[in-house]
Amino acid sequence: MPLGFTENEMKKIDDVVKTRRRVKQGDLLFGDGDIFTSLYAIRTGVFKTSVSTEDGREQVIGFQMAGEIVGLDGIVNDSHSCNAVALEDSEVCVMPFSNIEDLSREFPELQRHVHKIMSREIVRENKVMMLLGNMRAEERLAAFLLNLVQRLHARGFSQSEIVLRMTREEIGSYLGMKLETVSRTFSKFSDEGIIQVKQRYVRIIQPEALKKIFNLQA
Amino acid sequence: MPLGFTENEMKKIDDVVKTRRRVKQGDLLFGDGDIFTSLYAIRTGVFKTSVSTEDGREQVIGFQMAGEIVGLDGIVNDSHSCNAVALEDSEVCVMPFSNIEDLSREFPELQRHVHKIMSREIVRENKVMMLLGNMRAEERLAAFLLNLVQRLHARGFSQSEIVLRMTREEIGSYLGMKLETVSRTFSKFSDEGIIQVKQRYVRIIQPEALKKIFNLQA
């Protein structure tokens, strides 16, 4: 959250964020069609967000972790248009959106902050579209792994070790490929000595090799 | 724009929107790396927005037409992260973002409106991700055509006739396929009597057939 507030102002802002909610692994934080009331700031845990077609196919839209905001999709129509599911036992701050709007009218810094969060999500999705539209399986998985370690490292975790919270199928859905292709690509990177893989555990041995795969797009 | 303002209020809001800018076909409204100052409301014409990789591959992010807003990507980092190019001679309203922020603090209706515009863009991109991640060439093109006529119809144009403002290559970039595949898929729909195609001119003969292709996802 942005700085530069008086004690009294901070108190008001803290009030928006005081309600907590625990979400067990596999449970829905909100679902497609639910009435929109609040944004959620993830305190601990990991979520996936996804949309589904009538015939039951799922597209994972993103994986969100501590400090990230989910629920922005609900603002347009006052109802959510995607599902947010906890991939492990998690906790979120419930932030009623009307409170956020009231306070951002009072505090320009907060207003700016909210705008940046939404814009950041738009830019993120632009990059995913590039991934899905232009890249091959290896490039997609390399980009995915690099993005993941980078975010984990920013949160104080290892630069090289990941314990995946999602299945091969969920990774595949996010990256627009089948679970078998995800598995094969993991095995290929492993054979080449770029990573070590054991089920959900991944260790990045040669990050430069991943970056090269990601940049050196055919 | 939202209603329910006094004459005086309307005047203030009008002031934000008073600067116009003409953009010739093929010219850049803004480019990746440009400093962000303003959002742009399209008055006339059509734009494409796109991102590019170092090696020069382009991913079209969207096609925007009258009444739609471009530039939201610039808010996060105070600089744009995509390109907006006019596909025909166009005119936009230049809306300095700091003015928008000032006024939305004054007028809750405007604030809400701005939030909805950003959320709508997020939801739109979610749907494109579904398209790119889960659908086959025919489904993608069917979805594209249906979306296009729907938006044109909402602006008073025909429900069945389209004059495409973009090349096969640009359509392909948007839909994650090669221009040859776009062309072949057009030909296939044409052979099946679903549409008539002559270069940039497309007439939709059986909209239900397109909807069926779009929904009846393998």
Next chain:
DNA sequence: TGTTAGCTTTGACACAAATCAAACATTACT
């Protein structure tokens, strides 16, 4: 502690879309 259910890996084969190539149509320019 054995059993089941869920996830992952690997193999063989099929297929949708990419690639390469050439001809054709249209538009812009001199």
Next chain:
DNA sequence: AGTAATGTTTGATTTGTGTCAAAGCTAACA
């Protein structure tokens, strides 16, 4: 009006990823 540049269509072939299938691994539960 003629010519060049750009965009489009269509064909032949290749290829990356999907599909189908089976076996292996892991974790949860009775």
